[in-house]
Amino acid sequence: MVRSRNDGNALEPWSDPAAEPYVRISGVTKRFGDFAAVNDVSLDIYKGEIFCLLGGSGCGKSTLLRMLAGFETPSAGSVVLDAQDLAAIPPYQRPVNMMFQSYALFPHMTVEKNIAFGLEQEHLPKAQIAERVSQMLSIVRLTEYAKRRPHQLSGGQKQRVALARALVKRPKLLLLDEPLGALDRKLREHTQFELINIQQQLGVTFIVVTHDQEEAMTLASRIGVMNHGQIVQIGTPSQIYEAPNSKFVADFIGSVNLFEGRLIEAQEGQARIQCDELGGVVHVDYAVDASPGQSVCAAIRPERIHLLREPPEHTGENCVRGVVREIAYMGDMSIYLVQADGGKVVRVTQPNIARVTHGQRIEWDEQVYLTWRAGSPVVLTR
Amino acid sequence: MGQPARIRLRLPAGQRAVVAIPYVWLLVLFLIPLLIVLEISFAQFAPMARPPYESILRWAEDGVLRLKLQFDSYQYLLNEPLYVSAWFYSIKVAAISTLLCLLLGYPMAYAIARCPPTSRNVYLMLVMLPFWTSFLLRVYAWIGLLKTDGVINNVLLWLNIIDEPLQMMNTSFAVYVGIVYSYLPFMILPLYANLEKHDLTLLEAAQDLGCGPIRAVLRITLPLSMPGIVAGSLLVFIPAVGEYVIPSLLGSSDQLMIAKLLSDEFFMNRDWPRASAVAIAMVLLLLVPILIFQRFQNRTLQAARA
Numbered sequence: 001m002v003r004s005r006n007d008g009n010a011l012e013p014w015s016d017p018a019a020e021p022y023v024r025i026s027g028v029t030k031r032f033g034d035f036a037a038v039n040d041v042s043l044d045i046y047k048g049e050i051f052c053l054l055g056g057s058g059c060g061k062s063t064l065l066r067m068l069a070g071f072e073t074p075s076a077g078s079v080v081l082d083a084q085d086l087a088a089i090p091p092y093q094r095p096v097n098m099m100f101q102s103y104a105l106f107p108h109m110t111v112e113k114n115i116a117f118g119l120e121q122e123h124l125p126k127a128q129i130a131e132r133v134s135q136m137l138s139i140v141r142l143t144e145y146a147k148r149r150p151h152q153l154s155g156g157q158k159q160r161v162a163l164a165r166a167l168v169k170r171p172k173l174l175l176l177d178e179p180l181g182a183l184d185r186k187l188r189e190h191t192q193f194e195l196i197n198i199q200q201q202l203g204v205t206f207i208v209v210t211h212d213q214e215e216a217m218t219l220a221s222r223i224g225v226m227n228h229g230q231i232v233q234i235g236t237p238s239q240i241y242e243a244p245n246s247k248f249v250a251d252f253i254g255s256v257n258l259f260e261g262r263l264i265e266a267q268e269g270q271a272r273i274q275c276d277e278l279g280g281v282v283h284v285d286y287a288v289d290a291s292p293g294q295s296v297c298a299a300i301r302p303e304r305i306h307l308l309r310e311p312p313e314h315t316g317e318n319c320v321r322g323v324v325r326e327i328a329y330m331g332d333m334s335i336y337l338v339q340a341d342g343g344k345v346v347r348v349t350q351p352n353i354a355r356v357t358h359g360q361r362i363e364w365d366e367q368v369y370l371t372w373r374a375g376s377p378v379v380l381t382r
Numbered sequence: 383m384g385q386p387a388r389i390r391l392r393l394p395a396g397q398r399a400v401v402a403i404p405y406v407w408l409l410v411l412f413l414i415p416l417l418i419v420l421e422i423s424f425a426q427f428a429p430m431a432r433p434p435y436e437s438i439l440r441w442a443e444d445g446v447l448r449l450k451l452q453f454d455s456y457q458y459l460l461n462e463p464l465y466v467s468a469w470f471y472s473i474k475v476a477a478i479s480t481l482l483c484l485l486l487g488y489p490m491a492y493a494i495a496r497c498p499p500t501s502r503n504v505y506l507m508l509v510m511l512p513f514w515t516s517f518l519l520r521v522y523a524w525i526g527l528l529k530t531d532g533v534i535n536n537v538l539l540w541l542n543i544i545d546e547p548l549q550m551m552n553t554s555f556a557v558y559v560g561i562v563y564s565y566l567p568f569m570i571l572p573l574y575a576n577l578e579k580h581d582l583t584l585l586e587a588a589q590d591l592g593c594g595p596i597r598a599v600l601r602i603t604l605p606l607s608m609p610g611i612v613a614g615s616l617l618v619f620i621p622a623v624g625e626y627v628i629p630s631l632l633g634s635s636d637q638l639m640i641a642k643l644l645s646d647e648f649f650m651n652r653d654w655p656r657a658s659a660v661a662i663a664m665v666l667l668l669l670v671p672i673l674i675f676q677r678f679q680n681r682t683l684q685a686a687r688a
Contacts, residue, residue: 069586069590070589071586071589090589091586091589091590092589092590092591092592092593092594092595092598093592096590097590097591098586098587098590100583100586100587102581102583104581104583104584104586104587105587106584106587106588106602107606108605108606117588117591117593117601118591118592121591121592121593121597122592165591166590166591169591169592
């Protein structure tokens, strides 16, 4: 999500070649025996970012996070934070704090004591600790709960204590492991925005690990999609969604229709793909980096496909005939599974703009036409 | 609101029976004998009688039931230096043994709890293995190890570490060795049960917040294992205060523990009232730590329930 700020450049330091990265992860590998949990990952993260590492379970995202925190030692590569190599620094001396997935609150301490714990380790004067703790409590709106124990708090309150406990140390970098994973849906949405507000208020750089693409899309300034221990794509949420660089990314983020086919024509500014499984030709109005005859895949999001009862004026390209096989009414939209003439089942979503009564809407087994704009599909070669 | 409360008051018959059986057992085989001992402790010693005391209740000639309470035995316990010193010695031995068990048992329990689950059971089995041999036999075995021409002395002499055998048998040292050896499993098991449940991410969180690994254990693991420490310590301390076999076999005859005095009083002097008074005093002495334990357990139970 792109947030509004006055200067546009500061918002996207990654597109400025002169900008100095704040965290530089280069060639980091972690092997457990023969298995490489993290395989040669290089990443530049800039000050004030919320960077999301997104991937399924076992993709290595948590291992990468634990290496940043210092709980795992990289087998190869280096991590530099604010021009300081972290390799030799044990976790308890790193200017990095972590918010654990289970929150890991100390059950024998009150909320206040939990938050003060990190500051006590720095041997700060008592008055200063008390001041910073109460300031943090008010930021996370838990002042009235200062004397409670963790088991007396709700899930959302625990989450805020965990956040406060990590942030009170004023870390250069905050690591968040599935920060919203344990919260229910309504609370998650609310907490997401709260997290962003607190982050902007304090200006701390966040690295978030999550398997939830929705969480990544709302929180992140940039997303790094991980698979099999490697980063497959790095980009802003809209780049990742609109211009995925592989079938894996296209499929992982949101839902997508993948049409396998063969490039039959590639010219300056346009290309044509013969899709037998679709029973038609996909036409795109931009240059494709592939040569004719090559197998490619056209990826198109379900909401970019239009569903028509009547055939459009010119059929042929970017228009496929099919039969409605399934309809799922979701309230705000409906999902249609349409079997194209070539046999492929295409997923289409249509917003339910008007309140429709019987007889007007498209029904099961009805013949329909699917069309899309020439700019909508993304042509993928891998 | 009244209905659920009424339901809870009346337990089903089966449940009541299950609860009643242990209570009846304790009533018949523990509380009643204890009351008999209490009665004897207030009775008059009568060496020629059989049993050797006068009952505290007697029918006088005029047909009146007379209750005669004798406090002599208790007075004797308080005034006799032998008893007072035996008391202090028993408590000292029990306290030091408990501390030694804790110092030895805590690292062991911690190490077992941090083992991979497959090897954990093997180590637990090893902790419990000595129970398969008779307790008496194991204490006798220590005589063979500790005596002047025993295994330990012979090895030390052979290695030229000492010139003449060490006097280990019949010393307080031998008593400590025997008690710590015998009761160590009672310390390890409750500690293990507690430490095994700890969430290790708490230690990572502590380190993440700037706490060194050793300090993290002291600030997080140690306070969280308090229920285990209390349970283990009481399981060692309470039987150690009343320990009879180990001090009789391994200890010196100059320094007696209270259980030895009790048995001498009972079997050698046949002074049942005095032996009973010792027993009652011992129960009172042990009641205090038990009550502390109960309070502690209730507190942690309430915290867990909330």
